[in-house]
Amino acid sequence: xTSAGNDIVALKAIHIARTKQPNFxxxxxxxxxxxxxxxxxxxxxxxxxxxxLAWSIKESAFKYLKRFDPDLIFSPSKLQVxxxxxxxxxxxxxxxxxxxxxxxxxxxxxxxxFSMVNDTADFSETYRDIKQIESTEPVAQSAAVREFLxxxxxxxxxxxxxxxxxxxxxxxxxxxxxxxxxxxxxxxHHDHFVAYSFKLTDSLWKAHQHHAEVL
Amino acid sequence: MxxxxxxxxxxxxxxxYTANKEALKNLNDQTDLITDLKINSANLVDxxxxxxxxxxxxxxxxxxxxxxxxxxxIDVISEKLNQKQ
Numbered sequence: 001x002t003s004a005g006n007d008i009v010a011l012k013a014i015h016i017a018r019t020k021q022p023n024f025x026x027x028x029x030x031x032x033x034x035x036x037x038x039x040x041x042x043x044x045x046x047x048x049x050x051x052x053l054a055w056s057i058k059e060s061a062f063k064y065l066k067r068f069d070p071d072l073i074f075s076p077s078k079l080q081v082x083x084x085x086x087x088x089x090x091x092x093x094x095x096x097x098x099x100x101x102x103x104x105x106x107x108x109x110x111x112x113x114f115s116m117v118n119d120t121a122d123f124s125e126t127y128r129d130i131k132q133i134e135s136t137e138p139v140a141q142s143a144a145v146r147e148f149l150x151x152x153x154x155x156x157x158x159x160x161x162x163x164x165x166x167x168x169x170x171x172x173x174x175x176x177x178x179x180x181x182x183x184x185x186x187x188x189h190h191d192h193f194v195a196y197s198f199k200l201t202d203s204l205w206k207a208h209q210h211h212a213e214v215l
Numbered sequence: 216m217x218x219x220x221x222x223x224x225x226x227x228x229x230x231x232y233t234a235n236k237e238a239l240k241n242l243n244d245q246t247d248l249i250t251d252l253k254i255n256s257a258n259l260v261d262x263x264x265x266x267x268x269x270x271x272x273x274x275x276x277x278x279x280x281x282x283x284x285x286x287x288x289i290d291v292i293s294e295k296l297n298q299k300q
Contacts, residue, residue, distance in 0.1 A: 013257070015261070021264075023267070027263065027279065055257065059256060059257075074280070075276065075280045138235075138253040189255075
């Protein structure tokens with residue numbers, strides 16, 4: 001079983017002064033992460049963005065891991081981001097929950113921070129897109145992100161009857177002609193932004209095609 | 216404070232972070248902060264900090280992790296208020 005996890009933080013919706021308060025940020029970043037920030041990152045990133053970057057990575061990791069353990073509770077202080085590498089377009093690194101290690105890829109723009117995690121540092125099989133929408137209403141966000149994903153699936157594989165459903169634990173699933181596909185997908189929304197990410201390996205897609213042929 | 220009193224005050228604590236006014240009006244122990252009140256997870260820390268300030272209590276990380284529905288929020292606030300006395 002594979003999984004997916006992502007998170008978006010709309011920067012207009014965050015409270016910068018509050019983020020800088022120790023009683024706030026200490027619930028999100030660990031002492032080790034704070035030390036890492038002052039040792040390596042403070043020239044590259046304002047502190048409040050670092051806090052929300054860590055949040056988005058940890059929320060993504062939580063979503064990823066919850067599929068293996070539906071009773072898992074989100075506890076940012078128990079997740080540890082141990083590596084932040086910056087390239088021209090994104091941030092990459094490692095996040096750990098106990099002895100489980102995941103890899104993250106994040107984008108920081110002037111409007112949002114988006115993160116997604118994976119069980120490998122190679123994100124070439126992970127598709128993601130971010131969109132700004134008019135509404136901030138949860139129902140509209142939910143509908144917009146599903147429509148956004150369906151558009152992408154139609155572009156990638158035209159002529160299929162795609163559906164987006166929800167499994168009993170509450171995470172989204174992709175189905176084709178009412179057959180649930182082993183394509184892990186994650187949705188996120190905050191304020192005016194929605195995003196999805198999903199992992200589509202060749203083997204997963206071939207397995208689906210074989211299944212469809214058998215049916 | 217009774218559970219009912221805390222519930223009524225909690226309505227004011229969570230109100231700035233939810234657009235679901237109907238669920239806010241019908242708040243009960245089972246109301247889930249994320250799935251029912253549609254509070255964005257990014258605001259959960261705000262709620263903990265606001266509750267700490269309102270009741271002049273400290274909510275440790277393990278207790279904060281449990282604050283996912285109204286009933287568990289009341290349990291934690293009630294426990295911390297009792298510890299203060």
